[in-house]
Amino acid sequence: VLATEVAPSSITIADPNLLLREHVREGLSRPFKALSSMYFYDDEGSRLFQQIMALPEYYPTRTEFALFSRHRAAIARALRPQNPAEPFFLLELGAGDGLKTKILLRELLEAGADFTYVPVDISAAALDGLARSLQAELPALRVEPVVADYADALGLMAARPGRKAVLFLGSNIGNFSPEDRQQFLQRLAGPLTPDDRLLIGFDLQKDPRVIRAAYDDSQGVTAAFNYNLLHRINRELGADFDLAHWQHYTDYNPLTGAVRSFLASTRAQTVHFAEPGWSVDFRAWEMIHTENSFKFTRPAIEGIAQEAGLQVAEFFTDEQDYFADVLLRK
Ligand code: AVI
Numbered sequence: 001v002l003a004t005e006v007a008p009s010s011i012t013i014a015d016p017n018l019l020l021r022e023h024v025r026e027g028l029s030r031p032f033k034a035l036s037s038m039y040f041y042d043d044e045g046s047r048l049f050q051q052i053m054a055l056p057e058y059y060p061t062r063t064e065f066a067l068f069s070r071h072r073a074a075i076a077r078a079l080r081p082q083n084p085a086e087p088f089f090l091l092e093l094g095a096g097d098g099l100k101t102k103i104l105l106r107e108l109l110e111a112g113a114d115f116t117y118v119p120v121d122i123s124a125a126a127l128d129g130l131a132r133s134l135q136a137e138l139p140a141l142r143v144e145p146v147v148a149d150y151a152d153a154l155g156l157m158a159a160r161p162g163r164k165a166v167l168f169l170g171s172n173i174g175n176f177s178p179e180d181r182q183q184f185l186q187r188l189a190g191p192l193t194p195d196d197r198l199l200i201g202f203d204l205q206k207d208p209r210v211i212r213a214a215y216d217d218s219q220g221v222t223a224a225f226n227y228n229l230l231h232r233i234n235r236e237l238g239a240d241f242d243l244a245h246w247q248h249y250t251d252y253n254p255l256t257g258a259v260r261s262f263l264a265s266t267r268a269q270t271v272h273f274a275e276p277g278w279s280v281d282f283r284a285w286e287m288i289h290t291e292n293s294f295k296f297t298r299p300a301i302e303g304i305a306q307e308a309g310l311q312v313a314e315f316f317t318d319e320q321d322y323f324a325d326v327l328l329r330k
Contacts, residue, residue: 095119238274
C-alpha cells in the first residue's frame with residue numbers, strides 16, 4: 001500500500017522550507033516568542049514521539065489503549081452504520097502507528113463491517129510503517145493512507161462522498177489553542193451529515209503531578225522531542241541554535257487545564273539563519289512557547305461540542321477516568 005501525498009493547501013511550493021521559514025520568522029518576532037508543535041513531527045520527531053508513548057510517565061497512550069480494549073464492541077457498534085451492508089469510510093486524523101486503532105479495525109472486520117480505513121498523517125514514514133504492519137496483521141483490510149496535515153485532511157474529507165466515521169484520537173485535540181480548536185471542530189463538523197460519527201480522544205484533568213510528569217519524563221525523551229524542533233530549524237533553515245544553551249521547561253496549570261512546553265534560552269544569545277541579515281536575539285531565560293497539551297473536564301467537553309454544532313452521543317472512559325473517547329454527532 002502506498003501513501004498518497006497531498007500538497008499543503010493550494011500553494012505551489014518551489015521551496016520546500018517556505019512554510020517553516022515563514023512560520024519561524026513570524027513566531028520568533030512576537031513579543032512572546034512561539035513556534036507551533038505541528039513542526040515537531042519530521043521523521044525524527046515522529047520517532048521520538050513513538051518513544052514517548054512507551055514511557056512509564058506518559059499515561060495517555062496506554063490508558064486510551066486500555067479504554068479501547070475495554071469498550072471495543074461498544075465503540076465499533078457506535079461507529080458503524082446500523083445497516084451492516086452499508087459501506088463507510090473510517091478516517092483517522094493523525095493516525096501515527098495506529099496501535100489502538102487496530103483493536104477497533106479487528107472488531108469491525110470480525111463483525112463483517114464493509115469499510116475502508118483511511119489513515120491520515122503528516123509523517124510519510126509513520127504512515128508507511130502503519131500500512132506495512134496492517135498488511136501483515138490484517139490482510140483483509142482495505143487501506144488508503146494519505147500523507148496530509150489537518151487542514152488538507154479536512155478538505156479531503158469534505159470532498160469524499162459517502163458515510164464517514166472520523167477518528168481523532170490520542171488527545172491530539174489538546175494540542176490546539178482554544179481558538180484554533182474551535183475553528184478546527186467547526187470545519188470538521190461542517191460537512192458531516194447526521195449519519196456520520198466522530199470519535200475524539202480527550203485527556204482528562206487529574207492529579208496535577210501525574211500530568212506534569214508525563215511532559216517532563218525522567219529519561220529526557222520529551223526534552224529531546226522539544227529540542228528536535230531546534231535541530232530541524234538548524235538543518236532546514238541553516239540556523240545555528242546551540243543546544244548547549246537551551247532547556248526544556250514544562251508547566252501545568254490546573255485552573256485552565258493547560259500543559260505548556262517551552263524552550264528556555266539559558267543565556268543571552270543571538271541565533272543566525274542562512275538567509276542574509278536574518279538573526280534573532282534572545283534574553284537570558286527568554287522562552288519560546290512550543291506546545292499546548294490541554295486537559296479537559298466532561299462539562300468542558302460538552303460545551304466545546306455544543307459550540308461546534310455537535311452533541312455528545314456517548315462518553316467512554318477508562319477505569320481511572322484518566323481519558324475519554326467521546327462519540328459526537330450532528
Ligand atoms: C501528540 N500529542 C497528543 C502529544 C501530547 O500529549 O500532547 C504530544 C506530546 N508532547 C509531549 N509529549 C507528548
